[in-house]
Amino acid sequence: MDIYYVVRSKDGKNGAEIFPDHMLRRQEALSLMRAGVRDRIALQEALSLIRLGVASHLRIPNETHLGDAVTRAVACAEAMAVDRSVTVGQQLITADPEPGSPQHLACEAARERHRLLPPAAGNLVGETYISRGWPSGEECARLAHKLIYEMGYSQAHVARIFETVDDYERPAVWTRQGINRLLGEDDGEERYPRYHYREKSGDESRLEGRTHLLGASVSAMAVLGDEGAEAAAKTFDDSLDTPHHFVLPVDPQHPERGLAYLAALIMDLGCVRTLYVTSPDTVFSSPAQRRVMYDLALFRGVQVVENGTRIDAVDDNPHHNRLLREGTELFAGLRVRENATIVEETRSLAHARQTAAGLRDKGLSLRKIATRLDEEAIPTLSRQGTWSASAVQKLLNPKQESDR
Known part of the structure; x- marks a missing residue:
């Protein structure tokens, strides 16, 4: 399955005109257009689904969506290191045979990282959270949890994704109800998770150093x-x-x-x-x-x-040091994403309300605020579709809307 990565532009274009019909799509905030891979949340999400075997091909509208040559080289190298492909515009990206070129160096380093620590091979802290191909029921549930609570897909959409990429013989056809039962079980009026779901903050997934790790007290x-x-x-x-x-x-x-x-x-x-x-x-x-x-x-x-x-x-x-470090940062972030559902503060309702209130204080209209929220890839109240003026009004005045 293809996965599409886009950065929304100021003119409102977000790649939909190029990719009109797709099941997997991750949109980056406009403010991250020039950011490196460490801070590109949607790009890391797209690449994590490629590493887990959900998607096999990364499609990007054009080079501007990846910023500079270093970011492009590192992102493409990560996908190719797990034998997956990348298309930018109409060009299929390959490892550059010219020694010393950004793409060649990035691919060389990415292959070495994967030889040392292959994707989803488990780690010294605990068992594999989701392995490539997610063959067990527990791993299916964890992947569904990630798609819903990290990436904002509905249970029905997750069922469609699973049905499309499922190469394994399962006992039943994927449905919304099936995903719901897979995630948890009801006991009277209470609902309990069927499996253990590990959650980490987005900030934690991007930490450098070792002070936050389990064995940091050992020297x-x-x-x-x-x-x-x-x-x-x-x-x-x-x-x-x-x-x-x-x-x-x-x-x-x-x-x-x-x-x-x-x-x-x-x-x-x-x-x-x-x-x-x-x-x-x-x-x-x-x-x-x-x-x-x-x-x-x-x-x-x-x-x-x-x-x-x-x-x-x-x-x-x-320049080579920056190329190497961006690859390391991406690799480290993806390893964390394979072992937990990542909860990003910038995707939360509280962040949406705070952003909207700040823009309203500056005198922006509800329609312009809706445009800004879409540009920053902030999920709507339903986590589906795009923002509208009425949705922003409801966001800013939830009590007033509920009293109507």
Whole structure:
């Protein structure tokens, strides 16, 4: 199934004139037109559905919807890393064969991240929340919960989505009532969730560093290198004012305690304070793998030391560093989205009312306020369709409307 990503323009066009009939569509706020992938909520939602196997092709009206070349390269690379395709306008995007080009570098880094930590492969904190293809009833329910409470689709629309992409043999045809029963069960006048649904705030999904992670109170020094690496790491540790709790040797050749294990410790558990590396040419399979591992560590606030020298930037080229970091930020955000329903404050009724009230105080008409709310991709009261002047009036004066 295709998924369409658009940024609404000031003239009111939002891609509907190009994509008139589609089931999956994510709209970005106009104010994020120039933002990087870290802050593009709708883009992350679209890519998360691609990673989970709900959609297989990302369609974008034209390059302006992706901002600059770095954002475009990183977004396209993420989809292609899971063997999915992207079309921008009429152009099918491919990995650029020219070494050093933004698309080539982004694709190279994205592939390395996915080799280390494949999508929905579980993590060290807990079990897989939703795996690719969502084969079990519990994972179907969690995906439905995500589509409804994170992305604003109705139960009937979710049933249509499931029916369209379902490649598995299920016991019944998908319906709105079936989605409702899948999500929860009634006991008299009370309704209870059928499964555990994990929720996180959008702000939490975009956090850098490791202080918010489960193992942040632990201070480990991970060591990669030749036979003398562990001894050199302990000497380095003895020179610190605050030594680490322990040294953790990592063997790149070990099937369970290799680089993938280290990447999970850094990204999911947050127990690694320092990454100490000797002989990088022998512990990493390629320069790209070294850059990716170091940037994952730096993103999580981990000190990286290579042959006794602290590494603060992976590449001497600032443009390459930005390309790498935006890819890391997107990758980290998508991993969180695979393991929870993300609740964005900017999609809430309270935010809509606050925004509308602020615009009303500036003297804008109800119709212009409706246009602004649509531009910022703020859901309507019913979470369906677009804002109207009457809907804005009801938003601003709910008691007055209910008394009529």
